[in-house]
Amino acid sequence: MKYILLVEDDVTFSKMLKQFLERHGYAVDLSYDIHKASELLKKQTYDLVFTDLRLPDGNGITFLKQIKNNKQPIPVVLMTSYAEVSTAVQAMKQGAFDYISKPFNPDEVLEVISNALEEKKSHQIAPVNSSRKDNIKSNLEFVEGISAASKTLNEYIHLVAPINMSVLIIGESGTGKEVVAKNIHLKSSRSDKPFIAVDCGAIPKEIASSEFFGHKKGSFTGATNDKIGHFEAANFGTLFLDEVGNLSYENQVQLLRALQERKVKPIGSNEEVLVDIRLITATNEDLLSAVEKGDFREDLYHRLNEFSIKVPNLKDRNDDLILYADFFLDKANKQLNKSVVGFSKDVLTLFQNYHWPGNLRELSNIIKRATLLTQTEIIHKNVLPDELVYIKEKHMLSNKFSTKENEKELIINALQEVSNNKTQAAKLLDITRKTLYNKIKEYNIN
Numbered sequence: 001m002k003y004i005l006l007v008e009d010d011v012t013f014s015k016m017l018k019q020f021l022e023r024h025g026y027a028v029d030l031s032y033d034i035h036k037a038s039e040l041l042k043k044q045t046y047d048l049v050f051t052d053l054r055l056p057d058g059n060g061i062t063f064l065k066q067i068k069n070n071k072q073p074i075p076v077v078l079m080t081s082y083a084e085v086s087t088a089v090q091a092m093k094q095g096a097f098d099y100i101s102k103p104f105n106p107d108e109v110l111e112v113i114s115n116a117l118e119e120k121k122s123h124q125i126a127p128v129n130s131s132r133k134d135n136i137k138s139n140l141e142f143v144e145g146i147s148a149a150s151k152t153l154n155e156y157i158h159l160v161a162p163i164n165m166s167v168l169i170i171g172e173s174g175t176g177k178e179v180v181a182k183n184i185h186l187k188s189s190r191s192d193k194p195f196i197a198v199d200c201g202a203i204p205k206e207i208a209s210s211e212f213f214g215h216k217k218g219s220f221t222g223a224t225n226d227k228i229g230h231f232e233a234a235n236f237g238t239l240f241l242d243e244v245g246n247l248s249y250e251n252q253v254q255l256l257r258a259l260q261e262r263k264v265k266p267i268g269s270n271e272e273v274l275v276d277i278r279l280i281t282a283t284n285e286d287l288l289s290a291v292e293k294g295d296f297r298e299d300l301y302h303r304l305n306e307f308s309i310k311v312p313n314l315k316d317r318n319d320d321l322i323l324y325a326d327f328f329l330d331k332a333n334k335q336l337n338k339s340v341v342g343f344s345k346d347v348l349t350l351f352q353n354y355h356w357p358g359n360l361r362e363l364s365n366i367i368k369r370a371t372l373l374t375q376t377e378i379i380h381k382n383v384l385p386d387e388l389v390y391i392k393e394k395h396m397l398s399n400k401f402s403t404k405e406n407e408k409e410l411i412i413n414a415l416q417e418v419s420n421n422k423t424q425a426a427k428l429l430d431i432t433r434k435t436l437y438n439k440i441k442e443y444n445i446n
């Protein structure tokens with residue numbers, strides 16, 4: 001199989017191109033910028049680089065020069081817009097194998113690619129790196145995202161992971177708090193030690209201390225065996241307490257004491273056990289207001305919150321949506337033993353317009369269900385739940401600016417649906433942002 005590195009920052013287009021090439025038997029890795037593409041080139045061997053000319057962190061020619069300077073004998077094909085053909089010709093002089101102008105038809109792409117690969121074969125280039133599968137596999141577990149919100153999140157994860165600080169992760173349900181916690185653990189020096197995740201909301205307060213600190217056989221009715229608590233189980237590793245705001249006041253006191261003294265005593269035991277854990281906690285409620293109301297201990301709050309990370313809602317990471325959709329589709333295909341290739345354009349538009357109250361978990365569930373129901377190569381909107389389809393149709397039906405009242409109501413509804421994001425609202429209403437601003441002013445909408 002031939003391996004292609006595709007470098008293109010238009011997310012929708014690049015996804016479609018990737019799927020198209022994969023359907024034609026190529027293995028494709030995708031990068032949205034030169035930086036990540038260079039990293040991939042260091043780790044893996046490719047038979048072809050297929051890159052856009054304009055990229056967020058530089059242009060395709062600079063990237064081409066970089067590849068040639070590193071003496072990597074990989075053919076490079078550039079994608080250009082019609083207006084950039086003269087630049088593409090310049091690129092050919094710098095050693096690009098070929099260029100192709102957008103919009104291009106599928107046969108053209110296949111032809112250019114197969115020509116480039118033929119040429120490469122005659123140059124006898126190094127074999128494919130055998131570690132590739134592992135690399136790809138490990139990348140699959142955590143999708144970093146490319147939106148501004150995801151970039152900030154990932155920067156914070158990288159910053160705090162190596163430092164032994166307690167981290168409080170804040171975010172709505174299903175945003176990926178546990179996945180972030182696991183990621184911090186894996187990037188820390190404790191990565192080869194245990195990661196123990198505990199849902200505090202699911203522990204009845206009567207047995208919480210036995211759950212956290214363990215017990216000795218016979219120490220209370222029902223204690224038929226010795227039990228190791230979560231603190232001890234996580235020793236030298238990371239303890240992740242989800243929904244920490246649900247701990248009873250009494251359990252908060254016990255937790256604080258264990259953290260301060262760095263030792264725990266199992267119920268019914270006389271011996272204390274020294275514990276060395278890194279604590280990561282998560283909450284989807286406003287812990288500070290719980291502190292103000294007296295429901296959560298302030299000293300514990302500060303102990304947990306040495307560093308806080310906010311995980312963004314999915315609707316605030318619109319640029320990541322297709323990336324995640326694709327990831328969950330891959331996962332669903334594997335779990336269900338299916339081979340669905342992608343999403344119809346309609347489905348992608350519905351995804352972009354929906355407000356995703358259940359965040360990534362909801363997206364994952366919807367895609368799994370749709371994959372199960374899909375009998376063709378592509379997921380169409382008939383296998384999506386009503387709440388997704390209905391929103392779009394509601395807008396399409398009423399999206400006529402006929403009367404002033406109708407217009408004002410439409411704008412208010414659209415703004416509410418996308419939490420006041422003007423760019424999104426303008427897209428939903430199919431008007432420019434400038435028009436939207438003018439109309440907001442005209443109708444005095446707050």
Ligand SMILES: Nc1ncnc2c1ncn2[C@@H]1O[C@H](COP(=O)(O)OP(=O)(O)OP(=O)(O)O)[C@@H](O)[C@H]1O
Nearest residue numbers: 141142143172173174175176177178179360361364
């Ligand atoms: N960065 C990511 N890459 C890949 N999958 C992710 C990512 N973040 C979250 N997920 C997936 O989304 C789903 C929800 O994630 P997770 O359970 O971590 O959310 P949560 O915020 O902890 O949820 P809750 O508030 O209900 O505890 C899971 O299936 C998880 O695997």
